[in-house]
Amino acid sequence: MQSYIGPEQVLKKREQYFYPCTSHFYRNPPQLVKGEMQYLFGHDGKRYTDFFAGVSVVASGHCNPEIAERTAEQLRTLQHTCTIYLTQPNVDLAERLAGVLPGGLRRTFFVNSGSEANEGALLLARMHTGRRGFLALEQGLHGRTYLTMSVTGLQMWRTDPQLAQDTDVTFIPRPYERGLSADEAARRSIAALEAALAEKGDTIAAMIAEPIQGNAGIVAPADWYFAEVKRLLEQHGVLLIADEIQTGFGRTGRMFAMDRYGVTPDILTMAKALGSGIPVAGFATTDEIAASLNRPSASTFGGNPVSSVTALAVLDYIEAHRLPERAERLGDLLRGGLTRLAARFPQHVSEVRGAGLMLGAELCAEEPERGAKLVDDVLEAMLDRGYIIGKNGVNRNVLAFQPPLVIAEDDVRGMLDALEAVLAELA
Incomplete structure (x- = not known):
């Protein structure tokens, strides 16, 4: 077995050389050293079935050989030039x-990250309309650049306290509220x-809006919500x-989540799954709107040959x-x-929500602090059983299930069996 420094030494180096804002999951985290499709492997050889996919990134699987070979070939051929030169990829x-x-x-x-993509989309909107202001949903998350942080409503990711002085951003209630039906919450947001x-x-x-809010707890609106939003905005x-x-x-379960609502946005931002682990992102729009971004601009690494291939x-x-169909099934x-687990453990599982292979299970919604602790306990117990799942939510009390879309039916059933055993023990 290859020699690794081990989790304790990794943690020690992180403490010495990382910023204090960088955290990690688990009380005794493994050192992850290898990935194969839906599986990750620790330094000790233990295999974990990944149900978080690096927060929805490796949708096509870890180190997918069909993809990795083409990446490696391009890396050996032409690695970088920049968009000021002509390349085909x-x-x-x-x-x-x-x-x-x-x-x-x-x-x-093309850019490198989701934050850059959203930043570019916001800039494009200002260039096209000649206006400065933005609307955003409460509890949304759009990035860590200054402008994307300004339109982020999720408080834990609004790092700069000076953001409160930004008068260019108006937040409206998201179309979700515990105790309200989906239609009631959507109508409140529309009002x-x-x-x-x-x-x-x-x-x-x-x-700017996420079709399904991810970090805020995997929250999807009523089916009609975005069509009404689009109609009002166009006016x-x-x-x-x-x-x-x-x-x-x-x-x-669709190529893009907006397809589920039958709505075409004016600008769409993309990242994460597009590169399945290789940094690649972008913001896309129509010919008419794109014509407004006509002053010199470039991204040094955006759309480089390796990321594009x-x-x-x-x-x-x-x-x-057919990964979208697979995600739906x-x-x-x-x-x-x-x-079914929510029905068996109502004292633990308050709500299941989301779409496709982007699902969340909120624990102890009426007692979010207890729910957050329970989520951490579940994550630890599931790790011991060989499953990596995520957590998110406004109160960090939501179990997040966003696995690689190559996950197998047996993996899903096995994870559910393990989760049932864990919840029974914690009960």
Whole structure:
């Protein structure tokens, strides 16, 4: 077995050389050293079935050989030039994306991360409309750059306390509230949107929203919500930016989550699953809106040959293996199992929500502090049993299930059996 420094030494070096803001899961975390499709391996050789996928990133699997080989070949051939020179992979990728993006979205600006993609989309909206203001949903998460942090409503990720002084961003209630039906919560959000547009619609460039809020607890709105949002925004010349960083490329059972609502946004942002572990991201829009971003701009690494070839391989794999359909089918299996556990352990599992293979189970919703502790206990016990699952939510009391879309039916059933045993022990 290859020699590794081990978790204790990794933690020691993190403490010495990382910023104190960097945290980690687990009281006794393993040192992860290898990945194979839906599996991760620790330094001691223990195998873990991954139900978090690096927060929805490796949707096509860890070190997928069909993708990794093409990445390695490009790495050996031409690694980097920048967009000021002509190469084929990035134009091929832009053309390919135009074939899978919804509606008339056909122009893509490539960057490296979801934060950059959202930052670029917000800039584009300002350039196109000539307005400064933005609308955003409470509890949303859109990035760690300054502007994307400004439109982030989830307090734990609004790092700079000076953000409270930003008057360019107006938050409206998200279309979810415990105790309200999906329709009631959506109507409350729409009423707030109407009021905001009536007051300052002529100063708003765009509204940015996740089709399903990820880090805020995997919250999906009523099916009709985004169609009504789009209708109201169009009345005031306000653009809709769909943040598909977590939801894109099959995760929710559709290529893009907005497809579930029958809505084409004006700008769509993408990252994570597009590279399945290789940094690649972008923001896409129509010919008309793209024409407004006409002053000199570039991304040094955005759309480099390696990331572009990787993304093309990812899109090939998604299509060949029908990953959106797979996510829908296995998501139904997973949701059914979690719903049964909620019925058996109502004192623990308050609600199951989400779509496809992006599901959340909220624990002890009425006592969120107890729920957050229980989530940590569940994560530890599941790790011992060889399963890695995530956590999120406004109160960090939501179990997050966002596995690689290559997960097998047996993996889902095995995880559900382990989770049932853990909940029974904790009861």
